[in-house]
Amino acid sequence: MAANRTTDQVRRDIxxxxxxxxxxxxxxxxxxxxATDVSGKLKKNLPVATAAAVGxxxxxxxxxGATMRYAAxxxxxxxxxxxxxxxxxRHRN
Numbered sequence: 001m002a003a004n005r006t007t008d009q010v011r012r013d014i015x016x017x018x019x020x021x022x023x024x025x026x027x028x029x030x031x032x033x034x035a036t037d038v039s040g041k042l043k044k045n046l047p048v049a050t051a052a053a054v055g056x057x058x059x060x061x062x063x064x065g066a067t068m069r070y071a072a073x074x075x076x077x078x079x080x081x082x083x084x085x086x087x088x089x090r091h092r093n
Contacts, residue, residue, distance in 0.1 A: 042049055082089040
């Protein structure tokens with residue numbers, strides 16, 4: 001059947017394919033623009049992004065373990081009365 005087509009039919013088919021391809025390329029460009037719009041997505045989800053950044057910073061800084069070590073160390077400390085070299089005398093309440 002393809003051998004029976006005229007040159008005008010082939011040209012019309014090629015032109016139709018070009019139009020379809022041009023439409024597909026335009027749709028792809030629009031989709032890429034939306035997909036790569038990071039600032040727009042960030043503005044829409046700013047509270048979530050902020051919470052995620054704070055959480056990530058907390059974990060990277062040592063997280064709960066560092067907080068607990070700090071609290072335990074502060075709980076063991078008292079008022080320093082005398083300090084000599086490595087040793088010190090503390091008053092605990």
